[in-house]
Amino acid sequence: MPLKMGGGGGRPLGMMVFGSLVAVPFGLGTWQMQRREWKKNLMDSRLEALRSEPVSLMDAITMGKTPGGDESRKVLISGTFDHKRELLVGEDT
8 A cells, every 4th residue: 555645635736836946946047048148249249349440429420329339439539628617526525
């Protein structure tokens, strides 16, 4: 005669608890892998933009927005700093 553990009445609840203990970490792991790929692609696009040659400000304006390249694009500008309009910004104590 085989031994029975428990009455079998809690089986659906036990399956739900066990299923959630398996499904939640699996879902989080999948999300982390997707996030890792997204982050690698983001870093690659930033590094590519940083390694590219600088463009003039007017060229950057006329080029418009390119996906992922504008945040780290090097831009050449020239001008004269106006020291009369200088403003010291510090902490407010």
